[in-house]
Amino acid sequence: MSPPPPSTLSRTETLSLGTLTAACFAILANAFQGDDKPLIVSLALSGLAFSASFALIRWLGPTFMKAGFKGVDLGKSSRREIPECMGAVCAAVYLFAIIVFVPFVFYGDVVAATSGGGNRDVVLQVEQVNGGRFLHRFPHSKLASYLSAIVSLHTVASLGLADDLFDIRWRHKFFIPAFAAIPLLVVYRVDFGVTSIVVPLQLQPYLGQLLDLGALYYLYMAAVAIFSPNSINILAGINGIEVSQSIVIASLLVLNDALYLLTPYPHPATDSHLFSLSFLLPFLGVSFALLYHNWYPARVFVGDTYCYFAGMVFVVVAILGHFSKTLVLLLIPQIANFAYSVPQLFGLIPCPRHRLPKFNARTGLLEPSVTMWGEARQPNRVVGAALKGLHSVRLIRGVWDDEGRLMETSNLTLLNLWLVWRGPLREDRLAMEITGMQVAVGLFGLFVRHRLALLVFREDNWAVLGGQAGG
Amino acid sequence: MSPPPPSTLSRTETLSLGTLTAACFAILANAFQGDDKPLIVSLALSGLAFSASFALIRWLGPTFMKAGFKGVDLGKSSRREIPECMGAVCAAVYLFAIIVFVPFVFYGDVVAATSGGGNRDVVLQVEQVNGGRFLHRFPHSKLASYLSAIVSLHTVASLGLADDLFDIRWRHKFFIPAFAAIPLLVVYRVDFGVTSIVVPLQLQPYLGQLLDLGALYYLYMAAVAIFSPNSINILAGINGIEVSQSIVIASLLVLNDALYLLTPYPHPATDSHLFSLSFLLPFLGVSFALLYHNWYPARVFVGDTYCYFAGMVFVVVAILGHFSKTLVLLLIPQIANFAYSVPQLFGLIPCPRHRLPKFNARTGLLEPSVTMWGEARQPNRVVGAALKGLHSVRLIRGVWDDEGRLMETSNLTLLNLWLVWRGPLREDRLAMEITGMQVAVGLFGLFVRHRLALLVFREDNWAVLGGQAGG
Numbered sequence: 001m002s003p004p005p006p007s008t009l010s011r012t013e014t015l016s017l018g019t020l021t022a023a024c025f026a027i028l029a030n031a032f033q034g035d036d037k038p039l040i041v042s043l044a045l046s047g048l049a050f051s052a053s054f055a056l057i058r059w060l061g062p063t064f065m066k067a068g069f070k071g072v073d074l075g076k077s078s079r080r081e082i083p084e085c086m087g088a089v090c091a092a093v094y095l096f097a098i099i100v101f102v103p104f105v106f107y108g109d110v111v112a113a114t115s116g117g118g119n120r121d122v123v124l125q126v127e128q129v130n131g132g133r134f135l136h137r138f139p140h141s142k143l144a145s146y147l148s149a150i151v152s153l154h155t156v157a158s159l160g161l162a163d164d165l166f167d168i169r170w171r172h173k174f175f176i177p178a179f180a181a182i183p184l185l186v187v188y189r190v191d192f193g194v195t196s197i198v199v200p201l202q203l204q205p206y207l208g209q210l211l212d213l214g215a216l217y218y219l220y221m222a223a224v225a226i227f228s229p230n231s232i233n234i235l236a237g238i239n240g241i242e243v244s245q246s247i248v249i250a251s252l253l254v255l256n257d258a259l260y261l262l263t264p265y266p267h268p269a270t271d272s273h274l275f276s277l278s279f280l281l282p283f284l285g286v287s288f289a290l291l292y293h294n295w296y297p298a299r300v301f302v303g304d305t306y307c308y309f310a311g312m313v314f315v316v317v318a319i320l321g322h323f324s325k326t327l328v329l330l331l332i333p334q335i336a337n338f339a340y341s342v343p344q345l346f347g348l349i350p351c352p353r354h355r356l357p358k359f360n361a362r363t364g365l366l367e368p369s370v371t372m373w374g375e376a377r378q379p380n381r382v383v384g385a386a387l388k389g390l391h392s393v394r395l396i397r398g399v400w401d402d403e404g405r406l407m408e409t410s411n412l413t414l415l416n417l418w419l420v421w422r423g424p425l426r427e428d429r430l431a432m433e434i435t436g437m438q439v440a441v442g443l444f445g446l447f448v449r450h451r452l453a454l455l456v457f458r459e460d461n462w463a464v465l466g467g468q469a470g471g
Numbered sequence: 472m473s474p475p476p477p478s479t480l481s482r483t484e485t486l487s488l489g490t491l492t493a494a495c496f497a498i499l500a501n502a503f504q505g506d507d508k509p510l511i512v513s514l515a516l517s518g519l520a521f522s523a524s525f526a527l528i529r530w531l532g533p534t535f536m537k538a539g540f541k542g543v544d545l546g547k548s549s550r551r552e553i554p555e556c557m558g559a560v561c562a563a564v565y566l567f568a569i570i571v572f573v574p575f576v577f578y579g580d581v582v583a584a585t586s587g588g589g590n591r592d593v594v595l596q597v598e599q600v601n602g603g604r605f606l607h608r609f610p611h612s613k614l615a616s617y618l619s620a621i622v623s624l625h626t627v628a629s630l631g632l633a634d635d636l637f638d639i640r641w642r643h644k645f646f647i648p649a650f651a652a653i654p655l656l657v658v659y660r661v662d663f664g665v666t667s668i669v670v671p672l673q674l675q676p677y678l679g680q681l682l683d684l685g686a687l688y689y690l691y692m693a694a695v696a697i698f699s700p701n702s703i704n705i706l707a708g709i710n711g712i713e714v715s716q717s718i719v720i721a722s723l724l725v726l727n728d729a730l731y732l733l734t735p736y737p738h739p740a741t742d743s744h745l746f747s748l749s750f751l752l753p754f755l756g757v758s759f760a761l762l763y764h765n766w767y768p769a770r771v772f773v774g775d776t777y778c779y780f781a782g783m784v785f786v787v788v789a790i791l792g793h794f795s796k797t798l799v800l801l802l803i804p805q806i807a808n809f810a811y812s813v814p815q816l817f818g819l820i821p822c823p824r825h826r827l828p829k830f831n832a833r834t835g836l837l838e839p840s841v842t843m844w845g846e847a848r849q850p851n852r853v854v855g856a857a858l859k860g861l862h863s864v865r866l867i868r869g870v871w872d873d874e875g876r877l878m879e880t881s882n883l884t885l886l887n888l889w890l891v892w893r894g895p896l897r898e899d900r901l902a903m904e905i906t907g908m909q910v911a912v913g914l915f916g917l918f919v920r921h922r923l924a925l926l927v928f929r930e931d932n933w934a935v936l937g938g939q940a941g942g
Contacts, residue, residue: 102654143615144618158625
């Protein structure tokens with residue numbers, strides 16, 4: 001077995017991270033001197049989060065392996081052990097950054113609130129400060145939302161860690177995100193309680209402009225909260241794919257936020273999208289640090305912790321920012337992967353413990369992994385016919401023997417399907433192509449959201465129906 | 472090695488826990504039908520938390536041991552391994568209970584807030600509801616405090632778990648609670664910002680009635696936050712002592728809260744103390760379940776997680792309830808233990824890795840553990856004289872050889888000191904006596920707080936100077 005990966009920073013890495021850290025601290029120190037611009041502060045904190053994650057992932061490798069967080073990379077010839085569950089480091093750094101960010105976000109309110117007692121000087125000063133920069137303000141009532149988001153993220157990170165520690169069973173861990181979403185939904189109920197959605201034009205004659213879904217809206221949010229983290233967790237198994245898809249989704253959400261901030265007039269949803277940015281930028285910071293170490297050939301694994309955590313970050317910003325439908329659009333590849341997996345997940349087709357693509361040691365390439373159908377467990381007639389049909393349209397690859405008995409079928413995951421289509425690929429090539437596909441589908445999703453939406457809704461972000469319902 | 476402790480509930484236990492659970496659910500269901508009394512709800516949730524912790528501690532034993540959370544009891548002849556870090560289960564159940572509690576606490580506000588839009592019927596109804604039960608209301612602005620408390624507790628639980636997992640070095644883990652206190656202090660700053668304390672009568676001519684400590688007040692709170700969890704963590708080492716001292720402190724805080732709720736007129740600090748109760752009652756629930764399993768002879772260990780968590784629960788209620796000085800009074804045995812330990816903690820006297828009392832397998836009793844002074848490392852003259860002095864007033868037990876060379880001294884912990892005074896004791900007897908001492912000192916502390924305080928402050932809780940500053 002080859003030695004574990006190094007656990008120190010190279011000279012170049014130390015210098016670069018040091019410079020970045022110093023620059024970010026300079027920005028923060030400046031921000032403390034009264035000229036607070038949360039977006040700049042958030043960027044600086046994201047830079048610090050990147051540096052901290054990068055260094056900690058490297059340094060903590062041996063500690064994690066000693067504590068039992070280690071695994072063997074099944075997609076390599078050298079079967080060396082590398083640290084597992086490094087997403088926990090990212091989650092910890094992220095939460096720390098987000099908590100430290102609170103006073104910056106609420107700076108204006110702090111001064112106004114604590115100088116109470118009729119001290120007009122200070123209040124005036126705040127008003128002056130705010131006058132020039134309306135973009136940077138969060139309403140004070142958002143503090144609870146902000147904190148509930150932190151509680152949810154903290155919960156999902158803890159439960160993810162418990163999963164990595166105790167190997168929770170599939171049917172139990174499916175509901176981990178639901179538990180984590182409770183604080184979010186509880187505070188949503190206490191603090192907003194908006195359960196109306198904008199009705200598409202075509203249905204307005206029957207339902208009115210806004211439809212109050214009531215309790216159903218909470219069910220819908222819970223469903224999104226359960227789906228998003230799990231969907232990231234099942235589009236996994238090759239180096240870098242968990243992190244790269246998360247980075248793509250986060251970046252597209254940032255792009256979406258930017259569209260609202262760059263409108264020619266102050267948009268009513270500005271606050272929601274600043275809120276979203278303040279959660280997404282540090283997430284991008286820690287994720288890039290992780291990607292560097294997890295990209296092919298991986299020197300660390302991310303663990304379920306990262307997948308759940310990433311999925312929950314998206315849920316948090318989408319729910320509190322009222323754009324959960326946009327999130328669903330960006331998760332289309334994950335939805336496709338899930339839908340494609342359903343026959344195996346629900347036992348219609350046998351499901352082996354691991355379905356990740358098979359590493360061919362001779363060629364060094366990945367090939368679709370397969371489920372073997374023995375003599376004894378042939379599919380029934382309906383499933384058999386369906387599999388034949390799917391094979392003929394190249395949605396699976398099946399092998400039948402001369403007597404028409406099913407020998408094997410490729411496993412039902414997007415990664416295997418891609419290999420069925422594209423032929424054997426090297427691991428990083430596969431990760432790159434899937435990531436590229438995620439970018440393309442996501443950009444198309446945003447295009448649909450912002451251009452074609454006018455076909456079914458009367459207004460879009462460039463001319464909005466009062467309030468932020470729907471999204 | 473003997474077999475691990477059982478991991479199933481007995482028939483009687485199942486029946487009792489089942490009954491308790493059913494009763495608590497009945498109370499909760501009733502509370503949902505409009506007649507919400509948070510104190511009753513909190514009691515019901517505490518009952519559920521007790522049942523859940525009790526069952527989970529039992530059931531998860533094998534899982535924890537498989538994941539490496541296990542240890543050998545040094546104070547027993549049979550050196551069997553038992554599950555370690557069960558405080559993590561308590562912390563998880565506790566956090567879940569506290570999060571579920573949020574909608575009950577803010578029920579009235581929820582109805583008022585979400586029915587907004589001029590729906591007077593509902594608002595009126597809420598006013599009627601409140602009219603009869605002024606005691607049960609938390610102001611809506613407390614939501615952020617409540618959530619920040621959850622974030623702090625979550626953080627300390629995670630860091631405690633990291634400590635149990637990775638065995639963090641002493642000089643690092645000392646600051647774990649400081650990190651965890653950040654959310655609390657940040658939100659304190661954003662949300663209250665009260666940094667004034669009531670000045671003792673004798674000093675009022677010089678300082679005025681209220682003294683604004685400003686940033687110093689945050690330093691003071693941070694110091695309390697660092698001290699409380701660490702002090703619980705170092706008064707440890709025999710079965711049950713970590714949990715029993717925490718239960719005593721929590722119970723005395725509950726008693727203190729009750730004193731404010733039972734005043735003949737509505738007390739301005741009522742809200743703070745209801746808030747405190749809603750955090751303390753579920754804590755007592757999970758702690759009793761843990762004590763049952765951790766009491767002599769222990770079937771599980773609690774782990775650093777529990778100690779940090781317990782200490783932080785006290786910090787949270789004391790800081791957000793503005794009675795941190797009362798907490799300090801209740802921590803007197805812990806302060807004494809810390810002060811007594813200082814010479815060893817700071818290296819004036821050699822400090823072995825473990826200082827817990829020594830188990831004498833022949834008698835089955837605990838004796839003071841000792842530090843050996845070899846020929847080569849005799850104390851310098853000042854320390855030597857000090858040790859002789861302490862020995863003569865029975866504050867340590869030392870052994871000198873015929874030539875006046877120091878051979879050994881008892882380790883500087885309260886548990887060893889108690890054994891120096893009382894002679895060898897069985898483990899449960901020692902735990903009981905220390906717990907009894909904690910009760911006596913705590914009751915005296917509360918007496919001082921509520922009776923003698925009138926000597927130095929003009930008002931006490933039976934006639935208060937406007938506001939809740941100080942406490």
